[in-house]
Amino acid sequence: xxxxxxxxxxxxxxxxxxxxxxxxxxxxxxxxxxxxxxxxxxxxxxxxxxxxxxxxxxxxxxxxxxxxxxxxxxxxxxxxxxxxxxxxxxxxxxxxxxxxxxxxxxxxxxxxxxxxxxxxxxxxxxxxxxxxxxxxxxxxxxxxxxxxxxxxxxxxxxxxxxxxxxxxxxxxxxxxxxxxxxxxxxxxxxxxxxxxxxxxxxxxxxxxxxxxxxxxxxxxxxxxxxxxxxxxxxxxxxxxxxxxxxxxxxxxxxxxxxxxxxxxxxxxxxxxxxxxxxxxxxxxxxxxxxxxxxxxxx
Amino acid sequence: xxxxxxxxxxxxxxxxxxxxxxxxxxxxxxxxxxxxxxxxxxxxxxxxxxxxxxxxxxxxxxxxxxxxxxxxxxxxxxxxxxxxxxxxxxxxxxxxxxxxxxxxxxxxxxxxxxxxxxxxxxxxxxxxxxxxxxxxxxxxxxxxxxxxxxxxxxxxxxxxxxxxxxxxxxxxxxxxxxxxxxxxxxxxxxxxxxxxxxxxxxxxxxxxxxxxxxxxxxxxxxxxxxxxxxxxxxxxxxxxxxxxxxxxxxxxxxxxxxxxxxxxxxxxxxxxxxxxxxxxxxxxxxxxxxxxxxxxx
Numbered sequence: 001x002x003x004x005x006x007x008x009x010x011x012x013x014x015x016x017x018x019x020x021x022x023x024x025x026x027x028x029x030x031x032x033x034x035x036x037x038x039x040x041x042x043x044x045x046x047x048x049x050x051x052x053x054x055x056x057x058x059x060x061x062x063x064x065x066x067x068x069x070x071x072x073x074x075x076x077x078x079x080x081x082x083x084x085x086x087x088x089x090x091x092x093x094x095x096x097x098x099x100x101x102x103x104x105x106x107x108x109x110x111x112x113x114x115x116x117x118x119x120x121x122x123x124x125x126x127x128x129x130x131x132x133x134x135x136x137x138x139x140x141x142x143x144x145x146x147x148x149x150x151x152x153x154x155x156x157x158x159x160x161x162x163x164x165x166x167x168x169x170x171x172x173x174x175x176x177x178x179x180x181x182x183x184x185x186x187x188x189x190x191x192x193x194x195x196x197x198x199x200x201x202x203x204x205x206x207x208x209x210x211x212x213x214x215x216x217x218x219x220x221x222x223x224x225x226x227x228x229x230x231x232x233x234x235x236x237x238x239x240x241x242x243x244x245x246x247x248x249x250x251x252x253x254x255x256x257x258x259x260x261x262x263x264x265x266x267x268x269x270x271x272x273x274x275x276x277x278x279x280x281x282x283x284x285x286x287x288x289x290x291x292x293x294x295x296x297x298x
Numbered sequence: 299x300x301x302x303x304x305x306x307x308x309x310x311x312x313x314x315x316x317x318x319x320x321x322x323x324x325x326x327x328x329x330x331x332x333x334x335x336x337x338x339x340x341x342x343x344x345x346x347x348x349x350x351x352x353x354x355x356x357x358x359x360x361x362x363x364x365x366x367x368x369x370x371x372x373x374x375x376x377x378x379x380x381x382x383x384x385x386x387x388x389x390x391x392x393x394x395x396x397x398x399x400x401x402x403x404x405x406x407x408x409x410x411x412x413x414x415x416x417x418x419x420x421x422x423x424x425x426x427x428x429x430x431x432x433x434x435x436x437x438x439x440x441x442x443x444x445x446x447x448x449x450x451x452x453x454x455x456x457x458x459x460x461x462x463x464x465x466x467x468x469x470x471x472x473x474x475x476x477x478x479x480x481x482x483x484x485x486x487x488x489x490x491x492x493x494x495x496x497x498x499x500x501x502x503x504x505x506x507x508x509x510x511x512x513x514x515x516x517x518x519x520x521x522x523x524x525x526x527x528x529x530x531x532x533x534x535x536x537x538x539x540x541x542x543x544x545x546x547x548x549x550x551x552x553x554x555x556x557x558x559x560x561x562x563x564x565x566x567x568x569x570x571x572x573x574x575x576x577x578x579x580x581x582x583x584x585x586x587x588x589x590x591x592x593x594x595x
Contacts, residue, residue, distance in 0.1 A: 106322030113312070132576060139337050142349055165329060276419060288478050
């Protein structure tokens, strides 16, 4: 009788503790999440504030007289904002396409083919994976300048994609993924008379889909925010990508004074962030798979 | 006879292998390997806008860098950024991951996403908001600090604060990735080990210290490695928020590479800085790999 009683009491106490810890952890998490999202909130609400309001002390935590003025000026002003969005999308898509083609072919070659020298070739490739990307930007910049690649739109897009396309990470990822696919499957197809290209395109590619999807999403985001390179090779405002454009807006004095047009900058920043955030929410699973791939088993 | 047949088969199989890697390997050679080698060779030349007029100078650019106060400052700052940002990122993301882990799948996904969103928005976008937030007269940060009685801080114009400001901006968008990695690691810890510990009377804190952290070791090392490499390459926030100033107190190696190469057009010197950074990262990766091997995973 007494034992079951203390048992019940302990259980009740345990439940109470569990409940409290749960409430406390929800509270802590919410506070932390709000803190980390505050800059984005501030940017978004700031895009609906007049310049005088953006510089007001005390600041308005919520725009009391919201205005569309910044957004109208962003879309109808001198900056070719939609061109920047189009450039960002085009460059990121081109990068994704090239990375997928190169990574799947090369990764499959290294993962499923045995040929003399494959180990050495792969190790050379892998050894560049952790190198700082900035090191190659100077030679590539000279290359772009030498061939006048930025004189045409397509050339500019290709030049912007250039440093990311031979992705050692992508090749490594596909190779790892290939090794989880049994050889018997491929051999069976060969016995049935499939050519080597068929084995790759009809059997391997469909199986690689989850890995390639994760790689595509990862690369898209990486290319979208590949700011230094885009800024270095863009020669006029029609070649900017969205991050370059936003940085230029934030550095351009406005209203005939030496001050930044805060509202316009926040509108531009919100637009730039908007696309990537929507993209992330739509493809969250792939983002997470891309990040955890290789680092965590299972 | 059969021996020769298998050999020819090997070669035939091998040929398709070469064909499959050929396009990608060609791109790798043209856009990665040759540029790396070219950058290394460029570091031994005095090279400016007219690259064909470059002059071989041996190691002199390296020796000059050792006496260059701006370079030394950039090197020291980069190491300091790493020692501040990386531990802060790991500790904060570990706490957040431990808080998220017990939640249900829907709430897990929600919070995981919430912390990752600043990262996808990107460093440039966050930097332009932070420029406004850090403004000494009408920035919200000084206003909030004023509410708790702290005097206004010249965030971007006075030495220790500009460094702190860069760290704050970077922290905002680097914690998302470790949280995702650590959550995946935590989910991989078998529940029965934790249950056994509960039966033995271990409390939550003890379970974290004695079971979860040791089992998370490989993931923590991976997070440590990727974050360190990322912070070593820190530059866009510096470019956007402080411009390296005041008096180079917040500059970094990559920001210095950017300035030296693409603003001053001194490609040789910038390449030399790049090679030094490359060597530091290589050394670091090597140490990481050794640590990895001793972690028994």
